[in-house]
Structures are given as structure tokens and as C-alpha cells.
Amino acid sequence: MFLTIFNNPLPVAELVDKTTEWLTKTFSGLFGLVQDLGNAVMNVMTDTLLFFPPIFVIVLLTGLAYLLSRKKTPKAFGLALFTFIGLLFIDNQELWVDLMNTLSLVVVASILSVIIGIPLGIWMAKSNRVQQIVNPILDFMQTMPAFVYLIPAVAFFGIGMVPGVFASIIFALPPTVRFTNLGIREVPRDLVEASESFGSTGQQKLFKVELPLAKDTIVAGVSQTIMLALSMVVTGSMIGAPGLGRGVLSALQKADIGSGFVNGLSLVILAIIIDRMMQLVNVKSQNPLPPLLKKALSGLALVLLLLPSFASFFGNSKAAKKDTINLAYVQWDSEIASTNVLAEVLRQEGFEVEMTPLDNAVVWKSLADGSMDTSMSAWLPVTHGDLFAEYKGKLEDLGPNLEGVALGLAVPTYMAVDSIEDLTSQADSAITGIEPGAGIMASTDNALSAYANLSSWTLEPASTGAMVTALDKAIKGQEDIVITAWSPHWMFAKYDLKYLEDPQKVFGDGENIHTLTRQGLAEDKPEAFQIIDQFYWTKEDMEAVMLDIADGMSEEEAARKWIKANPNKVAEWTKS
């Protein structure tokens, strides 16, 4: 009886799935409300930040940095100078919008962490029992890999800013809670006794003695929380959180070292500025501000507070345009090409377009729950067959937008194998793959079990960019490599590659790329739906765009170039 436990795995995963599902269903109203509210708040905030010209915000933040440094030593320009140059650099790299998105995300996540964390920390400090219960939970929260939070975050709040904030809070909350608890518990015993002996109520003791004395410790905790929230920005971008994280992630997926570095550096600059400012907040002021300056500053703060309403007012007047279309895509080079072209066409027709890069499985999920409008990236019938089966009936399949794609295992032409069945122990019996959630990975897993000669082979997941980089390295060293490949893709134009024959047809027999939309898009946004439905092009079209991007042209530019060159095709899509 007892031994059976060891023979069969306990159904923990199943249990968690069921629980999450139940939660999602039961509280869908609440989650939806939180999502809408959260999105509204974040949008107002980002709009406000973007309402001002960057140079104005830069000067403002530089001034703030100077005033804070001034507290410490009257003549400190270091931080102010760093802030000014750093932010100018980010603006110069055209990452300003991303920076402001990141800033909103970090600020909201941090504020919420503080709102939740400080009371929880106080409660912990007041009760040993609560401390015993909460401490292990905090340990669990901090050691659990952050990726794990993304899954329920998407289930609860769809995609975009809100789940990013949710995941950031879970990840970043512990330091604030711990330090608040610690700070209050460290208040000298005799001071607590003194306030009690004078007849303070619990509240008076907390606000007049404990919190003021624990302040420094609490601020240190909050700084840590902010840094952790910042580090979650990159992770959160996998589920659609906009900002600098997206740049880092897509650089990883496209193996684009330069742009990854620039995005990463921008994050570092932001982190340093925030961290130093937080440290300075804690310093006792030795140089109080002259009253006139104080007045001016508080006036400015008031203006800043009132402006969001103006900004949203102007924003509304701008939104008198046509609908906003939310495009979801995976950052594979093929999908980057098609999504950018579609986005550009829709823009030229007067729509607002939001493009959200996501992990493949999340794309399907976002269409199923209606948080995204459409995606051009379904490889059917085989590659994404299991996803299609899972979400069947929850989204609309508009049929192919590109026919006759190939996928399978590919090798450089200098290798002597021609069929999957010829593989013995080349390339260390390993297949270099892409993101673990991609459809082709599932197909390759099937191939490993379908072909007897692959029984000892392994599939190494990575990312699309990492795979291409590994391929580049192998070809330069004339080494063996087996990759998961698909076309259209520019790697076939750049390198001499060949597909291995697939006698068992594990990788399907000629795939098509389909367009998917959420349910009800045809009724909600008929004009856009018309264009999306009529979008259709060929492998050659796609590869033209892909090559331009691979050669360093920006994605939008490559899309515009193609549209200019193919007016007839575009006219086919846009005719009503």
C-alpha cells in the first residue's frame, strides 16, 4: 500500500492545475476587474510620463537627483550628472517609450509591494505566530524561480502590464516584509517600555515610536524590493509586459548581442538612478531647502498630479481614430516579418496597433481568453497541433496566410547524412533546439521516440537566437550540428543547409501558417477583421522581409519597404 506511492508519481501537477483553473473560473469577475483597473492606472501613468517631451522629464529627474544629493553634501553633482547623461543616452537610443513603460511597471509594482508589505511586516512583528507562518512562505516566494509566477499570472490576468506587476509583486514583496518585521523587532526594548509606561495605545506606539525608529531598515527593504521588481521586468516581458525587458528578450531570441547590450545597459542606468536616490532619501537633511524653492517644487508636484487628467483628456481626443488592434506574435523571424507587415498595413489604414511579443503557448492562451485580437503565427496541422486541440472552439482559425512551409531537422551540407534514419552519434547525439514551448520541439520529441536510431539522442532546448548562434559557430568550425529548422527562414539564405528526409512524416507533410483571431473579432472590429482575414502572401515575400531584417534593417522599415514594393498585394488585403 505504502510502496505504491513510490511507484506512481503523486498527482501534484494535476492538483495545481485544477486549483488554478478553479480559481480562474471562480474569481474571473474579480480578476477581470483588477485587470481592467490595473491597465487603466498603468495607461494613465505611462501616458502622463510620455505626455512630456523626454528632455523635460530628464531635466526634472536630474533636478530631483541634485536636490537629494544636496541633502548629503551641498555641492554634489555626481548623481545629477549621471542621471542627466544616462537618460539622454537612453533617449538617444530611442528607448524612451520602453523606459517609461518599465518605470511605470516598477513604480506600480513597488508601491503595491509597499502597501501590502509594510502592514504584513508590522503584523509579523506584533505576533510570533504570524512570523512563524509567514517566514516559510516568504522563503518559498523568494526561492521559487520567477518564471513559475508567470503561468498563474497569465491564467488570472491575461497578458500585458497587469500580470507583469502581479509576478513582480510576488517576487519583490519579501524584502519589504522581512525588513519591516526586523526593523520593528529591533526597536530597543526600553523605548517600547517607555512609550507603554506613559500609556500609549498600540497605534500611538506604532506611529510615534516603532515606525520612526524602524524607518531606515524599512527603506532599505523597499530599495531591495524596487531592485527585484526591476529584475522581473525582463522575465515579465515574456507575458507581454512592455518596456526594456522586451528588447532584452528579443535580443536573446534573435541572438542580437548589440541591441541586448543597449537594452540591458538602459536597465542598469535606471537601476543605479533609483538605487542611489533611495539611499539618499534616507539621509537626514543637513541643508534644508530655501522656502521659495520649496514652494516652487510643491507647485510643480501639483501640476504633475493634475496633468494625468489632461493627458488622458488629450489621449481621448486622439483616440477618435479607428479601433486599436492587438497583435500577438512569437519572436521567430518568420512571425516578426508577417506581424510587422500586417501592423504597418493596418496603421496605414488608420488603425492603432499594439504589438505584443509573447511565448508561443501564451499567444494561444491570450487569443482564447480574448486579451489579444489576432496572431499570424499558427503552424498547422502538425507543429502546433496539440495547442490547436487544446484551444479548439475558443478561438477562430481564419485559414492559411502562407502555404507550403517546411520544417524538420536540418544539418550543414558538409555533413554526410541525408535522412533522419542515417543519424548515429553525430554532434554528440544532441539536437540543438529552440524555445521549449515551440511546436517544432514537440514534433522533435515525437521524432526521438518514433525513430529507433534516435533512442539515445537528446533534444537541447534554447532559444531561436541561441540556436542560430550555435549553428553559425558550428559552420565556422566545420563541426557537426543537427538543428530544428523551419522555412521560410533567412538561415537557409545565409548558410548551406539541407533538411534531413523524414520517411515517417513525423514533422508533417507540408505545413501552412494560419491566421488566428479571438472569438467575436468579426463583430467588434469588422473593418480590421476584413484585412486580417484577407492577409495572404508567399514564402518569397516573407523571406524578402526577413533578409532585410537579418541584414540590419529595422523591423518597421523592412515592412514598409516591402509594402511599397508590393502595392497590388496590399490592395488585395485592404479591399472591402
Added chain:
Amino acid sequence: MEKLEIKQLTKIFGKRQKQALKMVKEGASKTDILKKTGATVGVYDANFSVKEGEIFVIMGLSGSGKSTLIRLLNRLIEPSSGDIYINGQDIAKMNKEELREVRRHSINMVFQNFALLPHKTILENTEFGLELRGVPKEERQKLAEKALENSDLLAFKDQYPSQLSGGMQQRVGLARALANDPEILLMDEAFSALDPLIRKEMQDELLDLQERVQKTIIFITHDLNEALRIGDRIALMKDGKIIQIGTGEEILTNPANDFVREFVEDVDRSKVLTAQNIMIKPLTTNLDIDGPKVALNRMRNESVSMLMAVNRKRQLQGVVTADQALEAARHHRTLTEVVTKDVITIAKDTLVTDILPLIHDSSSPIAVVDDNDRLAGVIIRGRVLEALAKDTD
């Protein structure tokens, strides 16, 4: 009616209190109880009452339970059993709100380490009790400023505690309690953290203050001299129990048991009392280094008119009086030339009874020296008489 009355007050810390209580009743010692049950006896069966305007001192060694006892009086520590009556009202039976009212209005505390709030100014600290009560800002500032004025601290009202010396900080602590105008003042080793000189000053100040304000004061100390100086009555504690209560005189005269006798150093042993028991620290001048001006300066600082003269090795060379030093300074001579060499010296183990005739004849103090002729201490007339007076009790 008594201002404060304690009946059968007991506090046991930790678990298995019943068993510990049983053992205490049987007279087991604190250590045995801790070993057996894991419970600590803080205070056991304390009974006493304090009159209005009295300074009641609780004395004992560390660990005797005096700090626990004082915290039981305002229930910073919850009593295990017993009653505490203030003006006939039982504090131990009060609920939180009633207790808070008592703490706000009738009983306040001064702490050993001052317990001032570092983030508040001296004025804000002083008005802290009034602030908790909800007294309007204007009024409480006025009261706090008055309290600070009484202790000569008004000039420092905008400074922070860290900028003040220990003695000043404790005066602020006292002002904080007095600004509240409580009926009872609890002082938990209030002067123990201060250096002896400041301590003495503070004791005098407290006595002056008591003449003016007539508070009921419960004062805790481990220092017998302090207790004798300021206490109207003294309670002596050991292992959580009160051993004896009485005036200083009573305790010195009729110690209840050997412990008390030892504690108050009531040594009925003058027969074996030797020079080293009664000698005091000598005030010296080093002939090899100091000149007459330095010697005069030292006399002025220590308010004495003579110094013991030693050499570099602390060996006794004689005595220098103020007149001699002045003489030397006028005629530019060294101290060595004016020093009086004939000083009566005795060994450390000379009996007090033998010293008496010597000191009677000597105008200068008697020097106590060790085997190497090094000066260990001096004996002055008062100490000998004191020692012998105890002998005749």
C-alpha cells in the same frame, strides 16, 4: 490611606509555574527551581505599602527581582498573582483602558538608560507623555518647557538626545516624567548609568525636587549608599523575595539575617579590620615630574590642602602641603626641596585598633605602604572613627 499598597505580589516567568510556585513556598532557591522546572521566579510574595510623598527604595543585587517588581507596579510585566492598590484601586484587576488611564495620569517611570526617543528633540521627548494623553500642542509645550526650565535644560530644547551628556539625558527623562505630573514616580536604577560625580549631583537634585513637588517615589538601586542617601524607607530583595523593610537606620542596626548584614557591610569585625579595609585612594604628586604649580593645581581641583609625594615608582617620599608648594613656587624651588619627609607609614595588615593612637598624634594622613615601599592608600581620621563606631554597636 496608603498611596500604594502591594499584597502578595508574585511573578513567575516561563512554564510549569504551579510547580515553581510550590517550590518557592517550600523555600527552594532560584537556581534549583530553574533547574527543576525551567521557570524563573521574578518576584515572590511581595508585601509593602508606600505613603504619600515618601521615597521608597528597593535595593538588591542584580537578579534579585527588583526591576521585575517595579515593572509589576505599572503592569509593564503582568503579575502572576497578587494585588496592587493605588489610592485603594486595584491595578491588577483593571482592563486595558483603565490601566492606560492610570499610566497616563498617576504613575510614570524613569529608566536606567534614559529611554529617550532619538528621533525627537528634547522638547518633543519631554512632552511625550502629554502628547499621548492628547493634550493640545500649545498647552503641552508650555508644560514641557516649564519642566525643562526646572531642570535647567530649556536652552537645549531643540537639540536631540544624542547631543547631550548622560546626566543631561537623565534629567530629560526625569523632566519627561514630571511634566506629566504623576502621583507616583517609578525610578528604575535611574542613576546607575551615570558616573559617580554626576550621580551624586542627581541624587541631590532629586532630594531638592522632592522637597518642592512631594511625589511618591519608588526608587530602585543596587547601591547601598544611594539608598541610604535618598530613601525614607528601604526594602531589601534577594531571589525575588523581600528580606527586610525599614529605614536606613533600622536596616543598619537590626539586619534581619546574615544576608542583609553582609549586604550592608555591617562588619562587626573591627577586631580584624585592617588598614587596607578602611584606606582611601591617595591623592599624589610625582616629585620626579611635577613642579609646585602642578601640585597646587591638583590641590585646587581635588579641593584638598595636601598631597602625598611619591617618586616615579610610586614609592612614598613624604607630604606636600599647600603652603609648602606656594613657598616653592614663589622662590622657584622644586618640590623635593620643600617636601615634609616624616610621614607615619603602616603596613596593609595593621589593625584598626592599633591605628587609632597613631592618627591621634599625626596632623597629616597616615600612609599605607606595601612591601616595596609603594603607596597603596591613605588613612584619614574620619574612617577610623567610623570603623570603631560600628564596633561599639
